[in-house]
Amino acid sequence: MALLAVVQFVRASPAAAGEPFWTRHGRAVLLIASLFAYILLLEPLGFLVSTFGYLTLSHLWLGERRWYRAAGIGLGITVGLWFLFDRTLDLRLPIGLFGLPR
Numbered sequence: 001m002a003l004l005a006v007v008q009f010v011r012a013s014p015a016a017a018g019e020p021f022w023t024r025h026g027r028a029v030l031l032i033a034s035l036f037a038y039i040l041l042l043e044p045l046g047f048l049v050s051t052f053g054y055l056t057l058s059h060l061w062l063g064e065r066r067w068y069r070a071a072g073i074g075l076g077i078t079v080g081l082w083f084l085f086d087r088t089l090d091l092r093l094p095i096g097l098f099g100l101p102r
Contacts, residue, residue, distance in 0.1 A: 006032070030061055046096020047086075052078045 006028070038054040045053075056067075056074035064070040085091045 027061060031058065034058060034061070042096075043094050044096060047093035048078060048082060049097055051081065 034054060034057060038050055041050045041053075052074050054074075055077050056070050059070035059073055060067065064073075082093065086093050
């Protein structure tokens with residue numbers, strides 16, 4: 001995700017050459033900053049809370065207009081990833097605030 005945000009940041013359309021920096025690159029900078037915040041909050045908040053929050057907010061920032069749809073997508077992806085990594089592959093994820101007992 002960070003690599004794609006950097007690519008979007010570097011690539012500028014010719015029509016947008018006269019626009020201000022934040023108009024052209026605001027979303028990419030926001031995604032990079034939110035990815036670093038996600039990494040920092042992963043351990044204290046846990047996988048479930050931080051991943052759900054990151055995915056929901058990133059969908060809203062990228063243009064999803066309905067909050068309940070962004071929250072549903074974030075919840076679905078979070079539960080799917082948790083099931084894949086924690087239950088199927090038996091990898092230990094950070095439990096944080098609302099960890100599920102094993």
